[in-house]
Each structure stands twice: as C-alpha cells, then as structure tokens.
Amino acid sequence: MKKILVGLLILGLVLGCTPKEPVNTSKTVDELRLALADYDLKEILEDVNVAYQIFPISFATSDTDRLGDIRGIINKLDYLNDGDPDTDTDLGIQAIWLTPIYPSQTYHKYDILDYKAIDPKFGTLDDFKELLAEAHKRGIKVILDMVFNHTAYDHPWFKAALKGEQPYVSYYRIEEKLDLQEYPTRNAWKNAGGKFYYAWFWEKMPELNLENEAVREEIRDISKFWMDLGVDGFRFDAAKHAYNPDEYPVGTPVLERNLQFWMELRLFIKEYKPEMFLVSEIWDTAQNQAPYAHAYDTMFNFDFGEMVISALNVGNHGNLIQKHLDNVKRLTDRNPNYVDSPFLTNHDQNRVMSLFAGSVDKAKIAAGLLLTMPGLPFIYYGEEIGMLGVKPDERIREPMRWNDDITSEVAYWNQWIYNWETPNVIEQQADENSLWTHYRDLIKLRNTYADTFVWGELEQVTMRNSSVLGYYRFDENNRFLVVANFYNGPMVGEFDAEVFAKTEPIFTLGEVSIDADKINLSPRAMVVYRINP
Structure with missing residues (x-):
C-alpha cells in the first residue's frame, strides 16, 4: 500500500511539473463589446490634436550610411514640435507613428525577425528609449507599428515550425494537406518541404495562427514589453487580414473570430495600461469598418482622403462633408466613444501631390479640410512640403527633402526620382506662401481651438454652388x-x-x-x- 501511495505521489508531482498547454478562456464578442463600452478616448487624446507618420529609413539620418535612423528622428523632433507654442519653425504636431523599427531583412521592416528589438540599421534600444524621453519632453506621443498578422519567413518561430518542432508548428497556419472542399481558394497557400503555409501578402510573410492561445500570449507579452518601455500607442497593421476567408476552412466565421481577437487584445491592453492609444488599419469602406468600432480606439478613414482628392480633381465638392458625416456615423452608432482618424494618403498609396498632378493650390485646400475635421488627423511625412510619388512602393517612400545636400541629414538610401525639384524644408520655411507654412498655420489654428476642431460638431451648410463647400x-x-x-x-x-x-x-x-x-x-x-x- 505504501509503495502504491508513494507511486501516486511521485506521479502527481511529475504531472504537476509538466508544462500545460495554455487554456483559452476567451470572452465572446458580445461580452467583450460590453467590457469595452466605457472606454472614452477624450482623456487619452486631451493634448493630441495632430499626428505625423514617419517612415524611418526615409526620414532623417544621423550618420554617413544614408539610412534614416532613430537618432535622426531625435534630431528632427524640434521640427515636429519644439515644445514652445510661440515659435514658428516647427509644425506643432503632438504624436508620431513610426512604421516598423524591428529587425528585418527588408527596408520596410513589415517582416519582423524579433518583436522585442530594434533593427541595428536604425539604432539600439537605448536610442529608442532616448527618443521616447525626448519626444515626451516636447509633448509628443509615440505610436509603434505592431504587425501581428504575420512574421518574417526567417523568424525563429517559423524556422522551428518548418522543422516540425513543437509548440511552433501550431504558431502558424500550416496544413499537411489542403482538402479542396475546405480550401477551394489556395492562391495564398505556399508549399515548403511538402507542407502548406498561409501567406496572403507575400511568400516571405507566413501568417500567425491567432486561434492558438500560446500565440496570443506571445502577443500580449510583446505588447507589455513596449508598454513598459513607455510607448504611448500602437498602430495595428493589416488588421482585417488576421482571419482571411481562405485562411480557414469554408464555413469558419472569420469576421467574428477577427473581432474577438482584436477586442480581446484591446481589453488586455486597456486593463494593463489604460492610457494607451490604439489605431488600426482596416483598409476598407466605413460600411465594412463598422463592425470593428469597439475593437480599436480609432481606424484610419480611407474614405475621407479618397473623397477629398476626387472632389478637388473634378472641381465639385459632391456634398463630401455630409458623406463624411454619414460614414463616421456608421461607426459612432456602434460605439459612441469612437473617434475618427482622417488622412489624405499614406505609405501604401500614391502621394496626394502626385494625385493632384503637382497642384499646390489643391494640396492647400486638401490640407485645410483635413486639419479642420473632428478626430485625430494623420499627416504622412513630406506631405507638408508637397513630396511627390507614384508606385512602386519605393517611389512613394523617397527621402525627406530637408535640403539639397544628400550628404547631410537627408536619408538618401533611395534616389529622388519624383522629388529632385520639390522645394525643400529650408526653402519652404522661409516662404510665407509655401505649402509648409500653410500646414504650420493650420495646425496652429487647430491647436488654438482644439476643443472645437478636435471634439466639436461638424455640419455641412448649403452655399448654392456645387463648387463652393x-x-x-x-x-x-x-x-x-x-x-x-x-x-x-x-x-x-x-x-x-x-x-x-x-x-x-x-x-x-x-x-x-x-x-x-x-x-x-x-x-x-x-x-x-x-x-x-
């Protein structure tokens, strides 16, 4: 009997020490919507009126390698906001969104090798900590790009997954075979050593299995790492693609699963650090964005920029303000605390100045509309000086034109093809009629009357002329x-x-x-x- 008891005791100890699979205790979408209902963004954005998007490799360099880097951004913080509202040499913005700065084998860094490090070409973690400190001194919040849809092909997790190592096989959407009835559309499924893995954007970006609780725990851990460092917000990349229809068997409720994932993550972040700001890329119409209204604090408003650009190009406003109001209402009807984030174009789109065929007059009107809208508008770097660019992607991400000297702080990693003739920052700062001065003055107006322009009401009025808005x-x-x-x-x-x-x-x-x-x-x-x- 004693031997039996001792054996049971030893067995119990062994079982107690054996690592357990994470237990999924996920809340439903309805439960999460209720839990997130009271999060009001007004306190978080109390002093944030305008945000600015930085594509790090193209923004500014601090050395001779011509690659934009974190120290280059630090050196240009006074250009963005010097902390003194009485000066006129800065734009006056209060938040920056950095596209990925993590180790990666590409220039854009959206294929991440390590989620808790800085790409050595951009600097060090200490450099990033200094950026946070210096930005905060000036009243600038820092938003990091978070890419949880996919990793790099050479990420250690995926390398282990392809070797069949646990637990990493289940970290990705990997199938031994694809049944035609379950997976009738296979364009995004790639073959690697007889196994199929899902990669919607590019074969070098395998997609994570967000149904796996262990993966979700990794994502929470990554989020905590950056929140603990003092980051103020996250921008979620490719959010609607976290659960693609052809990624899972036919009949899988992908929209519901996608909502559940993002709402659960938002709740975790808000409970861990309530003041975090969460903006998401759901590249779609307001109608299709509407179900996600509780999943993030805000989403980029793709409809707005498209309507403004189209209206100015035809010379007819087309009731765009009323259409804009209707679009935003689709989201605020679902979540009264939702805040809009309008913008003109970003790093994935042809630049607004090229869409205006170089018309500074159109660009000024577009800026005027953007910076008098409710919510948090985003400006793409170089937009304020009228930088041009048409795809391929490298051409819409050309080096910021600080001056004409490519051996200076200009991050000349990539040639100016479209922007050799674009008036540079120095020239435009000295010109009271320049596009840069126009942006600066509009931002100052917005900052002066922030309560009204950021949080106030918007109403279109009739001017009895379709060209006069x-x-x-x-x-x-x-x-x-x-x-x-x-x-x-x-x-x-x-x-x-x-x-x-x-x-x-x-x-x-x-x-x-x-x-x-x-x-x-x-x-x-x-x-x-x-x-x-």
Whole structure:
C-alpha cells in the first residue's frame, strides 16, 4: 500500500511539473463589446490634436550610411514640435507613428525577425528609449507599428515550425494537406518541404495562427514589453487580414473570430495600461469598418482622403462633408466613444501631390479640410512640403527633402526620382506662401481651438454652388464657418446674410470677400470665419 501511495505521489508531482498547454478562456464578442463600452478616448487624446507618420529609413539620418535612423528622428523632433507654442519653425504636431523599427531583412521592416528589438540599421534600444524621453519632453506621443498578422519567413518561430518542432508548428497556419472542399481558394497557400503555409501578402510573410492561445500570449507579452518601455500607442497593421476567408476552412466565421481577437487584445491592453492609444488599419469602406468600432480606439478613414482628392480633381465638392458625416456615423452608432482618424494618403498609396498632378493650390485646400475635421488627423511625412510619388512602393517612400545636400541629414538610401525639384524644408520655411507654412498655420489654428476642431460638431451648410463647400465647426464655446472654392476659377457662394454679418476671418487662403448674402472666392480660395455672438 505504501509503495502504491508513494507511486501516486511521485506521479502527481511529475504531472504537476509538466508544462500545460495554455487554456483559452476567451470572452465572446458580445461580452467583450460590453467590457469595452466605457472606454472614452477624450482623456487619452486631451493634448493630441495632430499626428505625423514617419517612415524611418526615409526620414532623417544621423550618420554617413544614408539610412534614416532613430537618432535622426531625435534630431528632427524640434521640427515636429519644439515644445514652445510661440515659435514658428516647427509644425506643432503632438504624436508620431513610426512604421516598423524591428529587425528585418527588408527596408520596410513589415517582416519582423524579433518583436522585442530594434533593427541595428536604425539604432539600439537605448536610442529608442532616448527618443521616447525626448519626444515626451516636447509633448509628443509615440505610436509603434505592431504587425501581428504575420512574421518574417526567417523568424525563429517559423524556422522551428518548418522543422516540425513543437509548440511552433501550431504558431502558424500550416496544413499537411489542403482538402479542396475546405480550401477551394489556395492562391495564398505556399508549399515548403511538402507542407502548406498561409501567406496572403507575400511568400516571405507566413501568417500567425491567432486561434492558438500560446500565440496570443506571445502577443500580449510583446505588447507589455513596449508598454513598459513607455510607448504611448500602437498602430495595428493589416488588421482585417488576421482571419482571411481562405485562411480557414469554408464555413469558419472569420469576421467574428477577427473581432474577438482584436477586442480581446484591446481589453488586455486597456486593463494593463489604460492610457494607451490604439489605431488600426482596416483598409476598407466605413460600411465594412463598422463592425470593428469597439475593437480599436480609432481606424484610419480611407474614405475621407479618397473623397477629398476626387472632389478637388473634378472641381465639385459632391456634398463630401455630409458623406463624411454619414460614414463616421456608421461607426459612432456602434460605439459612441469612437473617434475618427482622417488622412489624405499614406505609405501604401500614391502621394496626394502626385494625385493632384503637382497642384499646390489643391494640396492647400486638401490640407485645410483635413486639419479642420473632428478626430485625430494623420499627416504622412513630406506631405507638408508637397513630396511627390507614384508606385512602386519605393517611389512613394523617397527621402525627406530637408535640403539639397544628400550628404547631410537627408536619408538618401533611395534616389529622388519624383522629388529632385520639390522645394525643400529650408526653402519652404522661409516662404510665407509655401505649402509648409500653410500646414504650420493650420495646425496652429487647430491647436488654438482644439476643443472645437478636435471634439466639436461638424455640419455641412448649403452655399448654392456645387463648387463652393461650406461647413460649421462648433461647440458650446465657439462656432466657426469654413468655406472653400474647389474650382480653378472665381466662384460665388450664397448663404445667410445675418450669419455673414457676424463673421470674423481667422484664416484666409486666396482672396475672399462678403457682399450681403454672397461670398466671393478667388480660384481655390479658403477661409475660416469665427462667428461672433
């Protein structure tokens, strides 16, 4: 009997010491939606009015290798915001989003080899800590790109998975065979040594198995690592592709699984560090973004930029403000605390200045619309000086034109093909009529009246002219009227003479005058009026 008891005791100890598979205790989508309902972004973004996207390799270099790096970004923080609202040599932004800075074999770094390190070409972890400290001194929050859809092909996890090593085989979407009825679409499935792995974007980016609780725990651990360092926010890459329809067997509720994953991650992050800001890339229309309204604090508004660019190119506003309001309402109907993030173009799209065929006038109107919208607008680096670029991708990510000296802080890793003639930062800072000055002045206006422009109401008004757009921005303390001429010729709009009589111009582009109930605008003119009581 004693031997039996001793044997059972030893067996119990052995079993107790054996590592257990993670237990999935996931909440349902409905439970998560309820848990996330009260998260209000207003406190988190209290002092954040404009964000700026940096593509690190192209932004600024600190040495002679011509590669943009973290120290180069540190050296240019005063360009973004010097911490003094009375100076006029900085843009005045309050947040930067860095595309991936992790070790990778590509220039864009979206195929990550190590989620808890800095690519040596960009610097060190100590450099990044200094960036955080210096940015925070200036009132700038730092948002990191998080790529949880896929890893690099040469990531240690995937190397182990291809060798059949546990637990890493189940870290990825790997199948020994693909049944035609379960996987009728196989374009994104790649063959490696007789095994099939899923890679929707590129064969060198195998996709993680987010159904695996061990993978989710890895993601939580990665998130904690950067939150503990002092990062202020995450941008989630390719979020709608976390669960692709052809990635799982036919009949899998991929939308529900995708929502559950992202909402669960958001809840974890908010419980760990409530002040974190979470923005996501769901590259789709507002209608298709709507189910994700509780999954993130905000999503990039792809519809907005497309509507603005199209309207300016045809010279007709097409009621874009009302359409914009309808789009945002699709999300706020689902989550009243949702905040919009409009932008013009980003690192995956042809640059806005090229879409305007080099028209500075159109670019100025587009900037005026962007920077008077509610929410948190994002500016793509170089947009403020009118940098050009048309795909392939390297051409829309050309080096920032600080000056004409490619041996200076210019990160000349890639040639200027489209931007040899683009006026540089130094030239534009000295020109009171430049696009850069226009951006700076608009951002200053937004910062001055942040409560109204960031959080206030938006309402389109009728100007009885399809080329003249008018809209109110207002809250309990202020009311502004914005009017813009989309046409490359003088235009007249009509409005309420009593309202016009109470207006005071606080920002003007071009020539604008009021005559009773009429407003006369020169080609592509714009004005922001404060309406006095």
